[in-house]
Amino acid sequence: MVLEHAVIDVTPGREAEFEAAFASASANISGSPGCRAVRLRRCIETPARYLLLVEWERLEDHTETFRQSPSFQRWRQGVGELFAAAPAVEHYAEPA
């Protein structure tokens, strides 16, 4: 299992729009092959910041299958215009 970790800074003032867009667009992630869970959390200290945590069965389910799919395009079309900057995306795994 691999955890996709993305810190998303949204344009300040557009948080409610982002949350609504996320609610519509996130099915593009959760329905993708190998996706086990999608969670969105909002930062308490920096309210225009969100944390997206996605559990994937394998790294390639995110970096290859999802990113090359029409679902990725639809996801980014749904929420991308509300990003203040390109999200910082990393992947984490259980320590060996």
Added chain:
Amino acid sequence: MVLEHAVIDVTPGREAEFEAAFASASANISGSPGCRAVRLRRCIETPARYLLLVEWERLEDHTETFRQSPSFQRWRQGVGELFAAAPAVEHYAEPA
């Protein structure tokens, strides 16, 4: 429920020491009042980076009760010398 989110950069080359120290010291977190879960994950792109995710019932369980406790001192004594820098700590909650 509040998610504590800490990105911990360990001194490169000391990852195995950190993981062993974490295994010993993390009970100081998990046994603290209001702590529901503690997870550690290792970054795939930056192997000396770790993600600590702790679920707390309330923000104050972390920022007040835990940080003012002897358990916090023991936790930091157990792992702190292996940190390359002070961890960046934030808190996240479910969107309203």
